[in-house]
Amino acid sequence: MFKTVDDVDWDNWNPVTVATLMFVIRDGKILLIHKKRGFGKGKINGPGGKLEPGETPEQCAIRETQEELCITPTGVEFAGELHFQFTDENSIHGFVFTATGCEGQPTETEEAAPIWCGIESLPFEYMWEDDPTWFPHMLEGRRFSGRYIFDGDRMLDAVIDLL
Numbered sequence: 001m002f003k004t005v006d007d008v009d010w011d012n013w014n015p016v017t018v019a020t021l022m023f024v025i026r027d028g029k030i031l032l033i034h035k036k037r038g039f040g041k042g043k044i045n046g047p048g049g050k051l052e053p054g055e056t057p058e059q060c061a062i063r064e065t066q067e068e069l070c071i072t073p074t075g076v077e078f079a080g081e082l083h084f085q086f087t088d089e090n091s092i093h094g095f096v097f098t099a100t101g102c103e104g105q106p107t108e109t110e111e112a113a114p115i116w117c118g119i120e121s122l123p124f125e126y127m128w129e130d131d132p133t134w135f136p137h138m139l140e141g142r143r144f145s146g147r148y149i150f151d152g153d154r155m156l157d158a159v160i161d162l163l
Contacts, residue, residue: 057095075100
C-alpha cells in the first residue's frame with residue numbers, strides 16, 4: 001500500500017487517467033468551478049477532465065473548459081504537472097494550465113457552476129488538500145511538478161518541485 005511519495009516507483013509509474021485543469025486568471029480573480037458530478041463532485045476546483053485519444057493536454061484543457069463553462073480560454077500557458085497515486089490503485093497524471101482571459105461568459109452547466117474568486121481569498125477548505133501546495137507557484141508563474149499520495153479525499157504525503 002502507498003503511504004508516502006517514496007513508496008511509488010515514479011520512473012515506471014503508469015497512471016490510470018491523464019487529465020487537465022484550467023484556471024482563467026484576470027483582474028486579481030481566478031475562475032473556479034463547483035463540481036456538480038463525477039470525480040471530485042462537491043469540491044471547488046478548476047474546469048478540466050480526461051484526455052481523449054489524439055488530444056494534447058492543452059487541447060483537452062480548452063475543450064473541457066468549453067464543455068463545463070461554455071467559454072474558450074485565451075492566453076493559455078502550461079503551469080505545471082500533478083501526479084496522484086491513490087491507495088485504492090487509482091492514479092492520475094494531471095496537466096495544469098492558466099489563461100489570461102476567455103471568450104464568452106462563464107455559464108453554469110450540468111457539470112459545473114462558475115465561481116469568480118479573489119486570489120487573496122481562495123476557498124481552500126472546499127478544495128482538494130493538495131491545492132495549497134501548488135497554487136502559490138501557479139499564481140506566481142513558477143512552473144511546478146507535484147507528486148501526491150491520497151487515501152480517498154485525504155492527502156497522505158506530498159512532494160513538490162519547481163521546474
